[in-house]
Amino acid sequence: MIDVGRLRALHAVASYGTVLAAGHALHCTPSAVSQQLAKLERETGATLVEKDGRRLRLTEAGRVLADHAERVLTSLDEAETALAAHRDTVTGRLTMTAFATACRALMPHALRRLATDHPQLTTGLIEVNPHEGLDLLRRGHVDLAVLDDWPEVALRYPDGISKVTLGEDHADLVVPHDHRLAGTIALEEARHERWIGVRAGDVCYEYLIRRLPGVVPDFQVGEFETQLTLIAAGLGVGLIPRLARADIPDKLRIVRLDPVPTRRVVLAWRDSSAARPAIRAAEQALREAWKINRERQELLVR
Numbered sequence: 001m002i003d004v005g006r007l008r009a010l011h012a013v014a015s016y017g018t019v020l021a022a023g024h025a026l027h028c029t030p031s032a033v034s035q036q037l038a039k040l041e042r043e044t045g046a047t048l049v050e051k052d053g054r055r056l057r058l059t060e061a062g063r064v065l066a067d068h069a070e071r072v073l074t075s076l077d078e079a080e081t082a083l084a085a086h087r088d089t090v091t092g093r094l095t096m097t098a099f100a101t102a103c104r105a106l107m108p109h110a111l112r113r114l115a116t117d118h119p120q121l122t123t124g125l126i127e128v129n130p131h132e133g134l135d136l137l138r139r140g141h142v143d144l145a146v147l148d149d150w151p152e153v154a155l156r157y158p159d160g161i162s163k164v165t166l167g168e169d170h171a172d173l174v175v176p177h178d179h180r181l182a183g184t185i186a187l188e189e190a191r192h193e194r195w196i197g198v199r200a201g202d203v204c205y206e207y208l209i210r211r212l213p214g215v216v217p218d219f220q221v222g223e224f225e226t227q228l229t230l231i232a233a234g235l236g237v238g239l240i241p242r243l244a245r246a247d248i249p250d251k252l253r254i255v256r257l258d259p260v261p262t263r264r265v266v267l268a269w270r271d272s273s274a275a276r277p278a279i280r281a282a283e284q285a286l287r288e289a290w291k292i293n294r295e296r297q298e299l300l301v302r
Contacts, residue, residue: 002043004076007069009036010048014066018055087277090117094278095124097133098146099203101224101244102265106146109289114281121278130155130203134268137161143273144282147266148241150207155266163268164283167290171241171261174227176234177253184256187211187239194218194236196227207261208239228252242297265290 012022012033019030026033037056041048048062058066094114098107107125114123128136130147137145138158148169149155157163173190175181181190190212197217198204209215219230224244231238232251239261248254267286269279 003040004072006036006040006043007065007072009033010040010062010066011069011073013037013049013056014058014063014069087275089120090114090277090281091120092278093122093124094144094282095126095142096144096146096282097126097128097136097142099130099133099148100127100222101148101241102146103127105243105293106286106289109292110282110285113285113288117285118278118281121281129201134158134161137268137270140270143269143276144279145268146286147268148203148263149266150203150261150263152210153203153206155203157268160271161268162271162274163266166265166267166286167294169241169243169263169265171239171257171263173237173255173257174231174240174245174248175237175253175255176231177251178234179237179253179255181237181255182253184258187257187261190237190255191215196221196230196236196238198222198224198227203263204239204241207263211261243293245297 008026009022012025013019016022016025019033022033023030037049044061044065046061046065047059048065049056049058051057096107103125111123111125114121124142126133126136126142130145130149133142133145133147134155134157136142138161146166147155147163173181173185173187175193181193195208195215195217196219197208199220199222205217205220208217218236219227221227221230224240227238227240228245230236241263243265267283273279
């Protein structure tokens with residue numbers, strides 16, 4: 001295979017007529033140009049230049065190769081330009097995975113923002129729990145994962161995965177409006193309540209049983225909305241992250257916990273995709289969605 005750097009040396013000599021001028025154009029010494037030409041002749045098995053006084057003159061073989069070199073170098077320049085443009089353009093397909101709460105609270109705004117700002121980008125979304133999301137990301141089935149990570153559970157991030165924290169989400173105890181618990185309490189004070197929780201294997205379920213060993217929810221459901229409905233019916237209490245609450249129905253009451261249960265919402269992608277513009281655009285859109293959700297939560301807390 002012909003070395004591109006040596007083709008550049010031949011093309012420079014053909015364009016400028018002397019090794020000295022070619023060296024100036026290539027920002028190297030005349031000796032370096034001569035060495036490149038000598039290596040190119042050995043590489044091709046052809047005599048490409050010959051001395052003509054103080055100048056170098058291309059042989060017939062040299063002119064043939066110089067003509068091809070110009071086309072090759074032009075194509076390379078076009079490829080580099082196209083690649084640079086691609087790196088700055090949010091395009092292609094971006095498939096994301098997110099846990100259920102993020103799918104409802106963050107993804108609608110983020111996906112709409114990406115569609116508006118980057119019409120050349122096609123997006124996809126898969127709703128799974130964080131453990132599945134990390135596995136899909138590691139295997140290359142998705143490009144970006146939105147994960148919830150409780151310190152007491154601690155997700156394990158595989159090698160080759162980069163992550164940033166989008167923000168912290170707090171959880172409160174939600175009880176029926178006429179429940180005995182009120183104000184601010186320690187989670188232990190609710191140990192003997194009838195619990196309504198998510199299914200076993202979910203990160204929020206793991207958090208609850210680690211904080212209250214021995215507690216097993218009587219009702220295990222897949223959605224926080226279902227939990228809130230059952231709590232409103234007076235069937236028990238539940239630990240509900242604020243990100244999961246669009247509002248609080250009249251039949252429910254919030255009980256603050258001390259210490260406050262806190263989870264990190266994390267964005268993760270493969271190291272090999274870190275420079276991709278679509279990843280950066282998605283992160284920006286999700287940060288915007290997070291900010292909007294935080295502002296709404298502050299109004300609800302008040």
